Each structure stands twice: as C-alpha cells, then as structure tokens.
Amino acid sequence: xxxxxxxxxxxxxxxxxxxxxxxxxxxxxxxxxxxxxxxxxxxxxxxxxxxxxxxxxxxxxxxxxxxxxxxxxxxxxxxxxxxxxxxxxxxxxxxxxxxxxxxxxxxxxxxxxxxxxxxxxxxxxxxx
Numbered sequence: 018x019x020x021x022x023x024x025x026x027x028x029x030x031x032x033x034x035x036x037x038x039x040x041x042x043x044x045x046x047x048x049x050x051x052x053x054x055x056x057x058x059x060x061x062x063x064x065x066x067x068x069x070x071x072x073x074x075x076x077x078x079x080x081x082x083x084x085x086x087x088x089x090x091x092x093x094x095x096x097x098x099x100x101x102x103x104x105x106x107x108x109x110x111x112x113x114x115x116x117x118x119x120x121x122x123x124x125x126x127x128x129x130x131x132x133x134x135x136x137x138x139x140x141x142x143x144x145x
Contacts, residue, residue: 032100035079040064041072044093045081049101052085052094 018026036042044058059069073093076082083096095101 052092054090
C-alpha cells in the first residue's frame with residue numbers, strides 16, 4: 018500500500034470509527050429521515066446534552082453530519098445521506114453470521130444425538 022492509499026484507508030476508517038458507536042450510529046440513522054435539533058435526539062437517548070453533543074461532534078469531525086445554528090437551537094443533518102447505504106450490507110452480514118451460528122448449533126445437536134444413539138446401542142449389546 019502506497020502513501021496515498023494509506024491516507025485514503027485512514028480517512029475511510031475514521032468515518033467508520035465515527036459510526037462505530039451504537040449511539041452515533043443510531044443518531045445517523047435518525048438523521049436519514051431529515052434534519053433534527055439536538056433536543057429531538059435527546060428525547061430518545063438516555064444521555065445528557067453534553068454527551069449527545071460530544072457524539073455529534075465526533076460525527077461532525079468525521080464529515081458525517083453538518084450543523085446549523087438557528088437561534089438557541091442547533092440542527093444536524095447528514096452531510097452525504099448515502100453514507101447509510103451500507104447498512105443493508107451490514108445487516109446481510111449479521112444474518113449470514115447468525116445463520117452460520119444456527120448451523121453450528123444444529124450440527125452439534127445432531128452429533129450429540131448420534132453419539133447418544135451409538136452409546137445406547139453399545140450399552141444394549143453389552144447387556145445381551
């Protein structure tokens with residue numbers, strides 16, 4: 018990886034890190050529906066205004082959101098709304114991972130059941 022590629026990867030990682038906190042991801046998803054003031058976000062988050070503001074600052078510094086002050090209120094919106102287009106892909110990864118875990122459990126149950134049948138058959142043969 019050359020220096021330009023590394024810089025680009027670091028910039029991308031910075032955006033993903035900003036979205037990597039559950040509260041910030043939730044905020045970004047809420048802003049997908051349009052701009053919101055901090056007070057609207059605060060109504061649905063169990064955190065004080067300073068914590069919410071810190072999360073919004075992280076998103077702003079990463080270039081995910083922009084803000085606009087109107088009187089005493091600050092409104093936020095997604096800078097580039099397509100940022101959340103990757104969510105269906107992430108959800109597909111979650112589904113695939115869950116499915117593979119289910120298959121592992123089912124395989125384990127089958128193996129356990131098969132072993133129980135073998136043990137039972139062996140015990141029956143010993144008792145003859």
